[in-house]
Amino acid sequence: DVKVTQSSRYLVKRTGEKVFLECVQDMDHENMFWYRQDPGLGLRLIYFSYDVKMKEKGDIPEGYSVSREKKERFSLILESASTNQTSMYLCASSPTGRGVMEETQYFGPGTRLLVL
Amino acid sequence: AQSVTQLDSHVSVSEGTPVLLRCNYSSSYSPSLFWYVQHPNKGLQLLLKYTSAATLVKGINGFEAEFKKSETSFHLTKPSAHMSDAAEYFCVVSESGGSYIPTFGRGTSLIVHP
Numbered sequence: 001d002v003k004v005t006q007s008s009r010y011l012v013k014r015t016g017e018k019v020f021l022e023c024v025q026d027m028d029h030e031n032m033f034w035y036r037q038d039p040g041l042g043l044r045l046i047y048f049s050y051d052v053k054m055k056e057k058g059d060i061p062e063g064y065s066v067s068r069e070k071k072e073r074f075s076l077i078l079e080s081a082s083t084n085q086t087s088m089y090l091c092a093s094s095p096t097g098r099g100v101m102e103e104t105q106y107f108g109p110g111t112r113l114l115v116l
Numbered sequence: 117a118q119s120v121t122q123l124d125s126h127v128s129v130s131e132g133t134p135v136l137l138r139c140n141y142s143s144s145y146s147p148s149l150f151w152y153v154q155h156p157n158k159g160l161q162l163l164l165k166y167t168s169a170a171t172l173v174k175g176i177n178g179f180e181a182e183f184k185k186s187e188t189s190f191h192l193t194k195p196s197a198h199m200s201d202a203a204e205y206f207c208v209v210s211e212s213g214g215s216y217i218p219t220f221g222r223g224t225s226l227i228v229h230p
Contacts, residue, residue, distance in 0.1 A: 004159070035220075040125065042206060042222035043160075058217070090159060104150070105218065107159035 003027070004108040006091055012114045019078040021111050023091030030096055032074035033105065034058075034066060037088040049074055081115045088112050118143045120209045122221035130229045135179075135194040137224045139207035142188060149190040150208040150218070151181055160206065166190065177201070202228045 007022035023032065031050050035043040035058075045058030047066040055066050063085060067075045074093075078085055089112075092105040123138040141147060148167045152160040164175025171183040177200075181192045190207060207221040 040222060043220040045217065048217065092160075104162045104165065105152075105160075107152075107161070109157075109159045 004091055004093055004106050006089075006108040006111050008111050009109065010112050010114075012116065013078075013081050014116055015082060017078075017081050017115075019081050019113065019115075021076040021078075021089055021091075021113070023074045023076070023093075023108055024072055025074075025093040025106070026072065027093070027095070027106070028071065029093035029106070030071075031094040031103075032068065033092040033094075034064075034074065034076045035090045035092065036060070037090055037110070043090065046076065081113075083115050086113060086115045118147065118209050118211045118219050120207050120219055120221040122205075122207050122224050124224050125222065126225045126227065128227040128229065129197045131199055132196050135192070135197045135201065135226065137192040137205050137207075137226065139190045139192065139221060140188055141190060141207070141209045143209055143211045145211040147209050147211045149181075149183060150210075151175065151179070151190075151192050152206045152208060154204040154206065154223075156203070163192070163205075197226075197228050199228050199230065202226055 004025045013019050033048040034046045037043050044060050046064050049055045049068040065077045088110050090110045091108040094103040094105045119142045121140045150165045151163040153163050154160045164173045166173045166183045174180045179194045205224045208218045210218040
């Protein structure tokens with residue numbers, strides 16, 4: 001079974017802190033994604049990566065950055081956390097590189113972040 | 117450009133009655149369509165997907181969906197709801213020739229009453 005793990009289930013941070021969310025997948029997938037999920041808004045794509053050291057902005061990249069130094073690991077960074085970044089963050093992966101649109105995404109359990 | 121609209125934010129059914137979750141999509145190219153389910157405090161899991169083969173797609177846990185190009189719809193159905201079906205359901209579209217990045221609907225919360 002594909003497994004996508006996220007470093008924390010719950011996080012509480014203070015405004016202005018730098019926050020790191022880690023995601024690891026164990027199936028050698030090319031694509032990795034970071035989403036945030038808010039009630040009534042569904043999932044919104046923050047960033048995705050289709051290869052090591054490659055990244056592309058999604059729909060809402062402002063206030064976030066990402067890092068993919070190894071194929072299995074995709075990190076989301078909040079440079080200076082703000083209260084409007086309080087949300088559920090979901091990581092996902094899918095097998096093949098750019099251009100394949102019928103693939104299943106595999107999701108981690110999510111990290112619920114509270115910024116005070 | 118692609119988009120997806122889930123027509124109901126909440127659907128409430130009694131256990132043993134049919135389930136219908138509605139999804140309309142917009143796509144400039146041939147779409148792939150997915151339904152994912154999210155149980156409380158869990159990540160999303162694929163229920164089923166359409167990728168230009170059979171228009172009636174069967175998924176896990178007795179769910180199925182029918183791709184209707186003329187109506188640009190991909191509604192999710194189940195003949196008989198079970199308490200364990202209570203969850204959030206997401207309809208997703210991605211398209212060949214487009215950005216290929218999936219677009220998610222806003223979700224439908226399925227409530228199942230005993």
